[in-house]
Amino acid sequence: MTIYTGHSLLIHPDAAGSSVLLGGLTQVDAEVGTEVNSEETAGSPYAQNTTIRAIKPKIMVSTRDIVKAITACGLVGLTIKGSTNPGLEVWQALIENGVVKSGSVHKKIRMPEGRLMIRKISVSHQDDAQADMEAVALYDGTNLPFIPSASNLALPGTPADPARYTLHSVSFGGVSIPCVQSLDIDFGLTLDSFGCDSDVWDTHLLLSKIQPVITINTLRPGQFLASGGVPLFGLVGTHANTIIKLRKRATGASPFVADATAEHISITTAGLLSIDKAFAASGNKRGDISYRITSRFDGTNVPLVFSTTATLS
Secondary structure, three states, rough: OOEEEEEEEEEOOOOOOOEEOOOOOEEEEEEOOOEEEEEEOOOOOOEEEEEEEEOOEEEEEEEOOOOHHHHHOOOOOOOEOHHHHHOEEEEEEEEEEOOOOOOOOEEEEEEEEEEEEEEEEEEEEEOOEEEEEEEEOOOOOOOOOOOOOOOOOOOOOOOOOOOOEEEEEEEEEEEEEEEEEEEEEEEOOEEEEEEOOOOOOEEEEEOOOOOOOOEEOOOOHHOOOOOOEEEOOOOOEOOOOOOEEEEEEEEEEEEEOOOOOOEEEEEEEEEEEEEEEEOOOOOOOEEEEEEEEEEEEOOOOOOOEEEEEEEEO
């Protein structure tokens, strides 16, 4: 029996730029997205006709390599267009006797055209940050949206094991949000794909909405209405006084890269911080409080501004 595992995602940007081999994958899904018309009509409880209505392929991956993901996609995503390059490739490694087999024996699924986006970045206390990504495929008029290869390819290389990042601090509107337990940054992208003339393939994309929402869970419910804390009506923040920091883990004796080293991640935003749950507890367990940041465009900066060369000082 032939067995394959996920290997990597090879990203070719629009035009003939350098490709990016994305590793650190924790989940890979390549969905064909076939929609079938099937209905019963008068005289029979059975459907007597089944037809393909639409096929909407997409690729979803989760990765620990959040720096490569942020660099490639930013907030609004990356155009994938294979007229000058292969497009986006999901690589599958053939397994023999429990390990990856050597030689030109592997497979890939190629997406020639579409858009690759980060949907969410999430991280919890002491855990490693992860980016959830999605690529929506289009029909380019010539090539199918998904093209499976033969089983005779050499792998595109060995993706470097990415650095890991975890929580450091959150400050909004000049107010520190202490003892953070989890952080979810939903990029809030609404991407509509559509076609024409009843073709089964979509041929157009519209990024109609970008409204990031950040959810923060902490163990300091006493900060609600406290002096210098978060009032009932929440807080207004700007890019100048709001920052989320993720710290880079070290691989040596020290658990983290030094604060003054410009290898950490910072994210600034503007918008409104509101209280989602002022207090929540289960049984005799510790209680917590959760906040929601609704980001906005301030007229100059996009709602989320990233730096992958930040310091923590």
